[in-house]
Amino acid sequence: MRGRDQTFLADLIGPEDQAIEAVVNRYQRVAPAVTRLARSLSENPNLRVRLGSEAAASEDEIVCDPRIFQAAYHRNAPVTPDEVALASALHEVMHLVSTNLDETRELPDDWPIEGEVAEGVELDLLEALERTDRPVAEVLFFSLEDARQEVQGLASYPGARSVLQDLYLSSLSQAISKSGALSQFVLGCFLLTGGYVEREVLETRFEARAAVALDDATEHCKMASETDDPWYVAQLALELEAIARANGLITEVPGTATNAQRKLAGEADAEKAAQGVDSVRMVSPIVADADSYQDTRRAAESRSGASDKKGASETAGDESTDQLLRVSQAPEVYLPTGQGGKLLVTPIPSTFSTFGKEGLEAIDAAAKRWEVAQRRVSGELFPLFAANQRRGLRSGFDQGDVSPHAALFIGAGLYQRLYERRASRTRRRYAVSLLVDASASMLSPGRGRGPGTAWAMSAALLGAWTMARLCDELQIDFEVALFNRGFAARPGDTEDSYRKARSAATAGLRQTQGTAADRLTTTVNHYLVKAFDRRWRDSQQTLAGLFLTAQDPRRAAAMARRNPGSAPPVSLFEKAANVDEFNVIHASERMARLGADVRILMVLADGMTRGSLDALTESVSAVESTGTTVIGIGIGDHTVDEAYGRHEVVEQPERLANAMIDGTRHALRRSLAMSGLDGWWIKVSEYQSKEKAIA
Numbered sequence: 001m002r003g004r005d006q007t008f009l010a011d012l013i014g015p016e017d018q019a020i021e022a023v024v025n026r027y028q029r030v031a032p033a034v035t036r037l038a039r040s041l042s043e044n045p046n047l048r049v050r051l052g053s054e055a056a057a058s059e060d061e062i063v064c065d066p067r068i069f070q071a072a073y074h075r076n077a078p079v080t081p082d083e084v085a086l087a088s089a090l091h092e093v094m095h096l097v098s099t100n101l102d103e104t105r106e107l108p109d110d111w112p113i114e115g116e117v118a119e120g121v122e123l124d125l126l127e128a129l130e131r132t133d134r135p136v137a138e139v140l141f142f143s144l145e146d147a148r149q150e151v152q153g154l155a156s157y158p159g160a161r162s163v164l165q166d167l168y169l170s171s172l173s174q175a176i177s178k179s180g181a182l183s184q185f186v187l188g189c190f191l192l193t194g195g196y197v198e199r200e201v202l203e204t205r206f207e208a209r210a211a212v213a214l215d216d217a218t219e220h221c222k223m224a225s226e227t228d229d230p231w232y233v234a235q236l237a238l239e240l241e242a243i244a245r246a247n248g249l250i251t252e253v254p255g256t257a258t259n260a261q262r263k264l265a266g267e268a269d270a271e272k273a274a275q276g277v278d279s280v281r282m283v284s285p286i287v288a289d290a291d292s293y294q295d296t297r298r299a300a301e302s303r304s305g306a307s308d309k310k311g312a313s314e315t316a317g318d319e320s321t322d323q324l325l326r327v328s329q330a331p332e333v334y335l336p337t338g339q340g341g342k343l344l345v346t347p348i349p350s351t352f353s354t355f356g357k358e359g360l361e362a363i364d365a366a367a368k369r370w371e372v373a374q375r376r377v378s379g380e381l382f383p384l385f386a387a388n389q390r391r392g393l394r395s396g397f398d399q400g401d402v403s404p405h406a407a408l409f410i411g412a413g414l415y416q417r418l419y420e421r422r423a424s425r426t427r428r429r430y431a432v433s434l435l436v437d438a439s440a441s442m443l444s445p446g447r448g449r450g451p452g453t454a455w456a457m458s459a460a461l462l463g464a465w466t467m468a469r470l471c472d473e474l475q476i477d478f479e480v481a482l483f484n485r486g487f488a489a490r491p492g493d494t495e496d497s498y499r500k501a502r503s504a505a506t507a508g509l510r511q512t513q514g515t516a517a518d519r520l521t522t523t524v525n526h527y528l529v530k531a532f533d534r535r536w537r538d539s540q541q542t543l544a545g546l547f548l549t550a551q552d553p554r555r556a557a558a559m560a561r562r563n564p565g566s567a568p569p570v571s572l573f574e575k576a577a578n579v580d581e582f583n584v585i586h587a588s589e590r591m592a593r594l595g596a597d598v599r600i601l602m603v604l605a606d607g608m609t610r611g612s613l614d615a616l617t618e619s620v621s622a623v624e625s626t627g628t629t630v631i632g633i634g635i636g637d638h639t640v641d642e643a644y645g646r647h648e649v650v651e652q653p654e655r656l657a658n659a660m661i662d663g664t665r666h667a668l669r670r671s672l673a674m675s676g677l678d679g680w681w682i683k684v685s686e687y688q689s690k691e692k693a694i695a
Contacts, residue, residue, distance in 0.1 A: 021342065021520070023070045024051065024328030026085035034089045038062050041097040041153060049093060051325055054318070055285045056299035057096035063299070064092050065285070066324060067512065072282060075167050087163035088282060094153040095146070095284040101125045101230055101293060112238065125234055126290045133262075134241050135270035136182070136250055138290060141237035143186055143277050144224045146287045147194035148233060151225045165196045168280050172197075175279045176205055182249040182269060183276035184210040185217070189240060190277045192221035213247040319501050320508025326488065327520055333582045336622040337615050341524065343582045347491045348482065348527040349498075351568040352545035355556065359544030362551050366462050370654035372661075373466075378473040381668060430476040430671070431532070431596035432664060433587045434467055436460045437605035438482035438527065439578045442635075443553045456635045457550035459653035460604045463660035464529075465543060467602075470661065472536045474668075477594055480529040480543065483583040485610060488525045489572045495560040498569030524579045526586060532594060549573070580609040580643075581616040584630070588623040598671040599628040600664060603644070604656075606635035616643045631663045 027034075035049045044060065052063040072088040073081070104122035107113065113131040123131070129138050154161050168191070176184060184206045191197045192214070199218055203211040220236045220243075227233060244250050251265045274289075286296040330344045367373075436442075442457035464480045471478035487502040502521070509517035529546065530539035549556040549570050560567035584603060591599050601623065609616050620630050620643055632644030635656060640647040648663065650656045 021324060021328035021330075023073055023085070024066045024325060026081060027051070027064075027066065027069055027089050028329065029082075030086045030089055033086065034093050037090055037157070038093045038097050041094060047097075052318070052321060054299040055092065055096060055296050057099070057286065057296065062093055062096045064089070064096070066321065066328075068092050068284065072167065075170060078166055078170070083159075083163045084167075087160040087167075090154060090157055090160045091150070091164065091282055092284050095149055095286050096296075098149045098153050099145070099286045099293070102297070103231070105231060107131075108235070111235075125230055126293065129234055129237075130290070132238065133266070134238065135266045136186075136244065136273045137234075137237045137241035139270050139273040139277075140186055140189060140240050141234050142287050142289055143190040143281070144193050144221070144233050144237055144240075145230060146281060146284070147190050148224055148227070149287070150194050152228070164194075164282065167282060168194075168196055171280045175276045178279070179276035180272055181207045181210040181213075182244060182272050183274075185213050185244055185247075185249055186273045187276035187280060188214040189217055189221050190281060192218060193225045195225065209247050209249060213243055213249060216243045216247070318508060319504035320512060322501075323505040323509065323520060327523060330523070331586070333586050335581055335585060335615050336618045337612075339612075339615060341579075341582055343526050343586050344488045344523045345526045345528065345586065346488060347531070348529045348542060348546070349489050349491060349493045349568050349572075350542060351492070351494050351566070352549065353541035354566060354568060355545030355548045355559070356541030357544075359541075359546070359548035362548050363462060363465055363544060366458065366547075366551065367466075370459070370462065370657060372462060372654070372657040378470050381470075381474060381665060429594070429596040430474075430598045430600075430668065431591050431594050432467065432471050432476055432478040432600045433591050433602070434464050434478070434480045434660075435580075435583055435587055435601070435603045436464060436480070436482050437578050437580070437603075437607075438484040438573060439607075440573055442606055443550060443573055455551075455653040456606045456656075458547060459656040460635070460660075461543065461547045461550050463604075463657035465547065466657055466661055467664055468530060468536055468539075468543070470664065476668075477532050477596060478530070479532045479587075479591075480539075481583070481587060482527040482529060482546075483525060483580070484527075484573070484578055485522060485524050486572060486574065487521050488523050489527075489569045493569045494565055495567045495569050495571060496564035498571060499564075502571075524582050526583050532590070578605065578607075578609060579611040580605060581611050581619040584616070584619050584623060588626070588628055588630075591628065592626065598668070600631070600667045601628055602631045602633065602660060602663060604633045604635065604660070605637070605639070607637050607639065609639070609643075613639065613643060620644055629667045631667070633659055633663070 031049065035047070038049050039045055039047045047060060047062065049062045049064065051066050054063065055065045055068065056063040069085065069088045069092070072084050075084075102124050104124045105128075106122055107128055111128065111132070112134070113128075129141060150161070150164065154164075172191075175187060179187065184202075188199070188202045188206065188210065191202065192199060199214060202214060206214065217240050220240055224233050224236050241250070245252075250269050253262050253265050257265075278288075285292045287293070326344060327342055330342045332340055333343045334340045436457065437460075438457065442460070443454065468478060468480060470476075487498075487505070489498050490501070493501070506517065506521050509520050513520060529543055530536060545568060549568070553570070553573070556570045560570045580603065584601070588599075588601055591601065620632070623630050624645065630644060630646065632640035632647040633656065634640035634647065634649040636649070636651055638649055640649060646663075648659050650659050
């Protein structure tokens with residue numbers, strides 16, 4: 001046992017670390033070890049362990065409720081958060097794998113039952129216990145079975161057992177002080193069966209009647225810890241109930257009492273019996289009580305399809321838990337200020353492609369109206385990039401021509417070098433990332449006297465479309481992403497599924513997480529429209545559908561109302577909020593992983609970040625210091641003046657798309673000139689002067 005002077009869990013974990021998403025995140029780190037235990041105990045190498053809304057166990061799948069792990073973090077014990085994560089996960093999975101009380105048998109001759117059971121009739125264990133009409137025996141059975149499984153199932157994990165011991169003993173004093181003799185007796189049986197404490201220690205702290213009864217129960221507890229038969233454990237529980245009754249721990253009902261009075265007295269005793277042990281042990285639903293066991297088994301059965309293949313089902317699903325898992329698995333983004341936060345990164349719903357046909361027509365019309373060229377937009381950059389590619393070749397024989405030094409190679413016996421190819425990549429690589437504010441204000445008229453910014457997102461997406469064409473023509477890696485703050489849509493969401501999921505998750509989280517519900521449902525979101533590793537043509541229909549939604553939100557909303565089951569989730573733009581800095585950092589990190597030499601990040605927004613302007617400014621400076629060119633374009637808003645070293649403010653839609661293309665072209669030309677192409681085409685100074693013109 002650890003010394004009581006060691007640091008307690010309460011001192012190590014702050015409120016933010018006890019949040020459900022932090023708890024689940026810790027579980028993810030120990031999931032492989034938990035899966036190995038589950039497969040070992042079940043002897044099923046294909047068993048899957050996952051998190052879900054209800055604890056459940058079936059032949060091929062174990063589902064753990066993450067809220068069980070969270071409860072363990074509220075214990076005041078001398079253990080570390082990682083120890084609690086591993087021990088609680090192993091504990092829950094071990095019980096889900098090991099508990100099976102459905103075997104039916106004929107009742108033994110000495111089994112005490114109320115009424116008669118026909119000869120040859122078989123009952124399952126819980127029904128047999130219920131027939132005894134001894135609710136205290138049922139409490140004792142689940143306590144003994146819980147401890148027995150811990151002793152045997154975690155025998156190969158002494159570290160986890162020691163953590164459980166610390167968790168249990170840290171709660172012991174308070175449990176004893178609030179328990180009566182019957183509760184202390186049941187608690188003692190649990191601790192003795194699990195081998196967590198010596199009987200002599202408990203006897204000095206229990207009431208006299210409980211201590212005497214515990215002395216009589218010691219041998220029964222030892223036998224319970226060694227058996228592998230739940231029916232035998234139930235038999236021992238009945239005998240322990242008789243010991244408790246003989247020592248005056250159970251209420252004696254007068255012979256004249258009615259059946260209702262007897263039942264009430266028994267239920268009251270059972271509640272007292274469970275009070276102490278349930279405040280000490282780490283309760284797993286499948287071994288909590290009979291009702292909880294049946295609920296857990298039914299949850300597993302509801303996941304079984306007609307083919308008996310286990311998987312997620314609508315019946316057993318819970319949007320609130322699914323949202324918890326999404327948030328907990330979201331990447332943690334850290335700002336240069338030291339602040340950190342979750343960023344939910346997900347592909348934009350593919351259902352926006354259903355608006356693709358109308359969107360393409362709208363893009364053509366808008367491009368003509370705003371005079372944004374859509375044919376060969378790479379212009380004078382194309383020959384520059386072609387020249388840059390030629391400069392990357394070390395000599396003419398890279399493409400398979402015979403080397404001009406063939407005679408020397410033959411003389412030296414180096415025949416393999418006659419057709420030598422390039423040994424290293426010298427052509428510069430480029431990457432462009434576009435971030436577009438997708439808050440509701442980008443779709444709404446401005447509040448000032450001017451014409452407003454209802455065109456903001458549509459003009460930004462037209463610019464994104466044109467930039468995508470530019471990068472595709474030049475064979476440059478690029479991506480387009482939207483960012484906002486609200487309930488995050490899933491990749492396959494429709495308007496109908498999005499609204500239902502948002503409503504169900506919000507309601508469920510308010511019930512289980514209280515004031516944290518808003519934080520868990522209103523997340524900072526990063527929607528990938530066209531990712532670096534996807535082809536441009538695969539994203540065209542989706543981006544076109546987004547353009548239609550942005551250009552005519554009323555029409556898009558009407559189309560969604562008519563066909564909510566197939567229309568895209570246009571409601572995801574309803575929230576008027578954005579947190580720019582987390583998205584800037586995440587986009588820059590993702591772009592840096594490509595290994596590109598020239599990186600351009602462009603951010604479009606129509607207002608101040610809902611985070612911190614200082615944090616945004618520091619984030620932009622930090623990204624610039626890594627060699628990435630960051631360009632901020634403000635849409636009728638001068639926040640970009642303070643946050644971005646390279647910035648421009650536009651007031652008209654035709655200026656926005658052109659400013660995006662011009663900014664990208666200037667940055668690309670500047671990178672070409674600085675890499676030596678000024679000798680081929682144009683002087684560096686000319687590009688520097690043009691760079692200053694947009695800075």
